[in-house]
Amino acid sequence: MIPAVRSEFRKFFTTRLWWGMAIAIFVAGAAFAALFGFLLTSETARSGEAGVPTGDATQVASSVYTGGLSIGYLLLLTIGVLQIGSEYRHKTISGTFLATPRRLRAMLAKVVALLGIGAVYGLVSLVGSVSVGAVVLGLRDQDAFPSGTIVRTLALSLLVLGLWALIGLGIGILIPNQVAALLIGVGVAWIVEPLIGFAMSFWEFGREHVAQFLPTSATNAIVNAVSNGPDEVRLEWWGGALVLAAYAAVLAGIGIWRTTRADIA
Amino acid sequence: MTTTTGRPGGADSGRIEITGLTKTFGQFVAVDGLTFGVEPGRITGFLGPNGAGKTTTLRMLLGLVRPTSGTATIGGRPYADLPRPLESVGAALEATNFHPGRSGRDHLRVLAAAGGIPDRRVDELLELTGIPAAARKRAGGYSMGMRQRLGLAAALVGDPQVLVLDEPANGLDPEGIRWLRGFLKHLASEGKTILVSSHLLQEVAQTVDDVVIIANGRLVQAGPMEELEGTPGSLVQTSDAAALAGALRVADVTSSVQEDGSLVADTGDMRLVGDVALRAGLPIYGLRPQRADLETLYFSLTEGTNRNLGDGAAPVGAPTEGDAVTGQEGANL
Numbered sequence: 097m098i099p100a101v102r103s104e105f106r107k108f109f110t111t112r113l114w115w116g117m118a119i120a121i122f123v124a125g126a127a128f129a130a131l132f133g134f135l136l137t138s139e140t141a142r143s144g145e146a147g148v149p150t151g152d153a154t155q156v157a158s159s160v161y162t163g164g165l166s167i168g169y170l171l172l173l174t175i176g177v178l179q180i181g182s183e184y185r186h187k188t189i190s191g192t193f194l195a196t197p198r199r200l201r202a203m204l205a206k207v208v209a210l211l212g213i214g215a216v217y218g219l220v221s222l223v224g225s226v227s228v229g230a231v232v233l234g235l236r237d238q239d240a241f242p243s244g245t246i247v248r249t250l251a252l253s254l255l256v257l258g259l260w261a262l263i264g265l266g267i268g269i270l271i272p273n274q275v276a277a278l279l280i281g282v283g284v285a286w287i288v289e290p291l292i293g294f295a296m297s298f299w300e301f302g303r304e305h306v307a308q309f310l311p312t313s314a315t316n317a318i319v320n321a322v323s324n325g326p327d328e329v330r331l332e333w334w335g336g337a338l339v340l341a342a343y344a345a346v347l348a349g350i351g352i353w354r355t356t357r358a359d360i361a
Numbered sequence: 362m363t364t365t366t367g368r369p370g371g372a373d374s375g376r377i378e379i380t381g382l383t384k385t386f387g388q389f390v391a392v393d394g395l396t397f398g399v400e401p402g403r404i405t406g407f408l409g410p411n412g413a414g415k416t417t418t419l420r421m422l423l424g425l426v427r428p429t430s431g432t433a434t435i436g437g438r439p440y441a442d443l444p445r446p447l448e449s450v451g452a453a454l455e456a457t458n459f460h461p462g463r464s465g466r467d468h469l470r471v472l473a474a475a476g477g478i479p480d481r482r483v484d485e486l487l488e489l490t491g492i493p494a495a496a497r498k499r500a501g502g503y504s505m506g507m508r509q510r511l512g513l514a515a516a517l518v519g520d521p522q523v524l525v526l527d528e529p530a531n532g533l534d535p536e537g538i539r540w541l542r543g544f545l546k547h548l549a550s551e552g553k554t555i556l557v558s559s560h561l562l563q564e565v566a567q568t569v570d571d572v573v574i575i576a577n578g579r580l581v582q583a584g585p586m587e588e589l590e591g592t593p594g595s596l597v598q599t600s601d602a603a604a605l606a607g608a609l610r611v612a613d614v615t616s617s618v619q620e621d622g623s624l625v626a627d628t629g630d631m632r633l634v635g636d637v638a639l640r641a642g643l644p645i646y647g648l649r650p651q652r653a654d655l656e657t658l659y660f661s662l663t664e665g666t667n668r669n670l671g672d673g674a675a676p677v678g679a680p681t682e683g684d685a686v687t688g689q690e691g692a693n694l
């Protein structure tokens with residue numbers, strides 16, 4: 097298992113993708129921290145009007161530090177799709193399974209590697225967001241580290257990125273065309289899900305019992321971000337983590353199950 | 362390079378055994394009850410026209426495609442059960458199996474990591490296959506010859522006892538093919554088992570020791586190359602072919618007079634032919650060995666059977682093994 101994981105890391109770090117992604121994630125972390133740092137501490141934000149993102153000092157700080165994740169998790173979704181999709185596209189999957197003919201082991205190595213890659217990029221993102229965010233909050237006379245919850249949030253953001261990479265892995269297997277997989281994955285996370293969330297807000301049952309289980313809402317719950325309005329129903333952080341983990345487990349699980357049985361032609 | 366001595370399992374670990382191997386894709390029988398063996402220390406050519414089922418067979422041997430029925434083992438075990446597969450079997454499947462954005466060297470490092478093989482071996486191989494400098498560039502820009510060499514290097518990463526190569530000569534220029542021949546012979550002389558597929562008999566005829574010929578997924582011929590080529594003959598130009606034929610018959614050599622007045626004696630012993638002619642007082646204008654015409658032979662074994670060119674109906678009159686033998690005789694062996 098360890099050799100297979102090492103091989104997966106090498107696959108990832110021997111193409112140009114990784115540092116392009118690293119720069120993007122760092123910049124996203126820093127830029128969203130600056131943006132949220134100013135927006136969430138502005139007069140309107142503190143007024144508590146409906147429709148304006150609100151939260152306590154901890155939630156504000158959490159949002160500032162994890163604002164870049166909305167970009168970050170899409171990038172990790174992309175990485176997850178590519179980690180398997182490019183193997184199909186360039187037919188390197190044959191070599192992978194020749195080296196590790198126990199396919200379940202080969203695929204679990206991908207899971208482990210993607211969780212690791214998620215954590216590494218999580219750190220990259222946090223270096224950008226915490227350094228910039230703390231400065232901005234300081235400028236706005238806000239407490240940069242209002243409670244210990246912040247530490248939990250930062251740690252969990254590493255997990256969030258890994259889980260989104262696994263969701264990508266599953267999508268990448270289930271939709272063999274890499275480009276289609278990327279478009280559908282990103283489209284669902286960024287367009288379809290917000291639309292569903294918006295539709296839910298007009299339907300009381302949906303708003304109270306369904307919307308919080310959507311992957312992005314679960315992600316927001318994990319990192320304890322500010323809410324979009326007083327009506328929003330939120331899972332506990334651990335509930336969000338379980339929900340997101342369930343998405344990752346189901347998608348990656350089905351994908352892996354299929355891969356272990358399919359003919360590689 | 363290391364030799365095979367001291368390997369667990371000894372030479373036996375290098376035997377490939379295919380038994381009743383069958384693969385159907387829906388209704389389509391791609392490989393049909395194939396049975397043959399491949400011996401260590403020899404180069405075996407695995408031949409058949411396009412679509413005969415060569416690649417499918419090799420992929421089943423390597424555990425990439427699941428057989429519908431039958432077994433394929435290496436040293437008595439299915440590929441997936443080999444404890445350190447890269448150190449037992451090396452495979453080069455297609456020339457396109459590289460990520461275009463990764464350098465050739467990194468491609469090998471990825472494989473080496475998966476097989477628990479030190480990186481030092483990677484650089485050794487790049488030297489051996491003659492691409493140490495180019496291997497640091499991204500594989501997307503490689504020529505066909507480079508890809509084939511990198512594919513071979515990948516197959517050799519674990520210094521395996523068995524090599525499985527799918528059309529390694531594809532896209533190589535004459536110089537590259539010559540290099541490949543020498544390289545394979547060198548590997549076979551180390552006692553390795555080499556199974557190399559091709560759709561051209563002539564391409565591998567000079568290199569292989571054994572041949573396995575399939576058509577429509579079925580075996581049509583398996584055995585040593587000499588057996589396929591049959592008894593060698595000698596082509597003689599003389600003034601009176603019939604008289605020489607008579608003199609040869611006395612010396613227990615059969616022969617046949619050709620349309621152009623030359624004579625084909627059924628012996629490879631040209632000194633004997635010359636001596637008989639001298640004793641008979643017949644002049645010799647030309648004397649050279651004659652081998653079976655491999656191209657004709659190969660066509661006679663596989664012709665009219667390319668189902669990919671037909672309407673996809675079940676191949677009528679596909680050769681059975683009995684037919685194949687007739688075909689062989691018809692090819693003037």
Ligand SMILES: Nc1ncnc2c1ncn2[C@@H]1O[C@H](COP(=O)(O)OP(=O)(O)OP(=O)(O)O)[C@@H](O)[C@H]1O
Nearest residue numbers: 361386391409410411412413414415416417418560
């Ligand atoms: N996944 C698949 N689904 C359906 N048919 C397939 C599949 N893989 C192979 N075939 C068919 O099986 C037959 C054998 O294919 P295979 O690739 O093994 O032939 P081959 O001998 O390697 O030919 P070539 O010399 O062209 O490489 C072909 O007719 C091919 O169309």
Ligand SMILES: [Mg+2]
Nearest residue numbers: 415416417527
């Ligand atoms: Mg083929």
